[in-house]
Amino acid sequence: MVSKIMPVAELTPLETQSQILDPQxxxxxxxxxxxxxxxxxxxxxxxxxxxxxxxxxxxxxxECGKCKIGMLHPFPSEEELAKLYSCGNYRxxxxxxxxxxxxxxxxxxxxxKRRRINQFIKTGKILDIGCGxxxxxDVMRRGGWDTLGTEFNEETASYAIxxxxxxxxxxxxxxxxxxxxxxxxxxxxxxxxxLKNPNKVIQESYRLLKKGGMLIISVPNLRSPQFxxxxxxxxxxxxxxHLFHFTEEGLCKLLSKNEFKVKYIKRFSLEISPFGWLQTLxxxxxxxxxxxxxxxxxxxxxxxxxxxxxxxxxxxIFLLLPxxxxxxxxxxxxxxxxxxxxxxxxxxxxxx
Ligand SMILES: [Zn+2]
Numbered sequence: 001m002v003s004k005i006m007p008v009a010e011l012t013p014l015e016t017q018s019q020i021l022d023p024q025x026x027x028x029x030x031x032x033x034x035x036x037x038x039x040x041x042x043x044x045x046x047x048x049x050x051x052x053x054x055x056x057x058x059x060x061x062x063e064c065g066k067c068k069i070g071m072l073h074p075f076p077s078e079e080e081l082a083k084l085y086s087c088g089n090y091r092x093x094x095x096x097x098x099x100x101x102x103x104x105x106x107x108x109x110x111x112x113k114r115r116r117i118n119q120f121i122k123t124g125k126i127l128d129i130g131c132g133x134x135x136x137x138d139v140m141r142r143g144g145w146d147t148l149g150t151e152f153n154e155e156t157a158s159y160a161i162x163x164x165x166x167x168x169x170x171x172x173x174x175x176x177x178x179x180x181x182x183x184x185x186x187x188x189x190x191x192x193x194x195l196k197n198p199n200k201v202i203q204e205s206y207r208l209l210k211k212g213g214m215l216i217i218s219v220p221n222l223r224s225p226q227f228x229x230x231x232x233x234x235x236x237x238x239x240x241x242h243l244f245h246f247t248e249e250g251l252c253k254l255l256s257k258n259e260f261k262v263k264y265i266k267r268f269s270l271e272i273s274p275f276g277w278l279q280t281l282x283x284x285x286x287x288x289x290x291x292x293x294x295x296x297x298x299x300x301x302x303x304x305x306x307x308x309x310x311x312x313x314x315x316x317i318f319l320l321l322p323x324x325x326x327x328x329x330x331x332x333x334x335x336x337x338x339x340x341x342x343x344x345x346x347x348x349x350x351x352x
Contacts, residue, residue: 035073037064039199039254044071049232052239055080059240063222067253070222070245075196084241085153102296109271110139117185118143120214120263120348124184127208129173129201130191134160141166148183150176174204183208189218190272190344193242202258209351215260218269218346223247225335226276226343233283235276235290236343248345260349267342268332276343277328285320288313 036043044062048070052059057080063070076084113136117126123144128137131149133156141147141164149168151157157168169176186205192198205215220236221227222245227234237245252262279293291313336342 035062035071037067037069038071038197039067039069040064042066044073048245052232054240055084057240061239061245063245064250068247068250069254070247072240072243072245075243076240080240106271107135107139109269110136112270114139114143116266116348117214117216120350121184125182126185126187127173127178127183128187128189129205130188130194131160131166131168132156134164134166134168136187136189137166138164145185148178173208174200178208180207181210183213184210185214185216187216189216190220192217193219193244193246196243198244199254199258202254202260206258206260206351211351213351214263215255215349215351216346217251217255217349218344219244219246219251220272220276221246221248221267221342221345223249224341224343225331225339226280230280230284233280233289235279235283235293236272246345248341248347251345251347255347255349259352261352262347262349264348266346266348267336267340269342269344269346272344273332273335273342274325274328277331278324281324281328282317282320285316287316287320292317 042064045065046063048061048063050060052061057076059076060073061070062073117140125146125148126137126140128134128140128147128149131137131151132153134149137147137149137160147166149157149160149166150171150173151160151168152171154170157170160166160168186209188201188205192201195201202215209215220238220242226236230237236242248265248267252265255262275293279290282292283289288310291310295314295317332343
């Protein structure tokens with residue numbers, strides 16, 4: 001169903017857009033001005049979307065034919081990113097994003113993840129890169145694990161420190177010069193796609209892990225049926241926050257290049273897969289983009305996100321939910337079984 005999802009022919013070269021590429025990050029091929037892949041430095045050959053307008057800025061999404069990883073270009077500027085992250089799309093000051101019922105589901109998901117990790121490593125030291133509110137680390141600590149976290153967002157980090165008393169390092173992990181070979185498990189959950197240099201973080205993870213230690217990376221999957229159907233309206237595309245768009249093949253290649261051995265791939269996520277489908281189905285039905293997601297956010301976020309009130313959209317969601325909710329559940333279960341391609345993938349890779 002999704003063997004060929006890239007509409008290569010309809011997209012044109014990017015010569016005219018060379019002025020908007022950021023030379024600090026992107027190396028530009030002198031001859032044809034197309035950007036090169038951040039990983040292999042070769043020209044990006046598969047154009048997925050061009051000229052996507054977000055907040056008066058224009059972005060392109062292309063994939064490296066060799067690395068099988070999609071990249072946004074240019075990256076948003078630091079200023080633009082700071083503005084986007086602070087406007088409430090990601091977290092409130094207190095750190096809570098959703099209402100109680102959904103927060104509880106997320107908590108159950110974390111408990112199940114601890115059980116999965118325990119199948120490989122019983123206990124030890126875990127580092128959560130981009131640990132957010134520290135909910136997962138708290139669950140791991142309750143299971144007897146020694147915990148460490150890193151978090152870019154200062155307010156979110158201080159929530160994790162105050163609420164759970166966790167040890168959280170601010171910002172970039174490489175900055176902190178943690179001892180080599182000291183950690184049993186490193187978790188990078190829905191974070192790698194936001195980072196400007198994912199390879200650097202994987203290399204640093206390799207250094208920090210003990211031999212036989214486990215790196216767990218969870219990312220949205222560009223080769224998923226969710227993306228094939230939703231295209232620009234896919235809920236997990238999340239532009240321009242997601243700078244990289246991984247495929248299962250691409251992430252496995254990147255990990256093996258960095259001396260990791262993939263042990264297990266999970267293609268269903270209770271937290272992500274059904275909602276990813278549901279919101280994508282609603283988005284392609286013409287309802288205001290991500291309206292349900294905004295409705296489910298905690299009240300502090302809702303006020304700013306809900307103006308003007310979308311009465312028609314809300315009615316349409318209520319009418320469609322009895323069909324779309326079971327459909328989203330069925331598709332989430334079927335996509336890993338039939339197509340072996342989940343909307344979000346979680347890869348467990350061992351340090352060789
Ligand atoms: Zn490449």
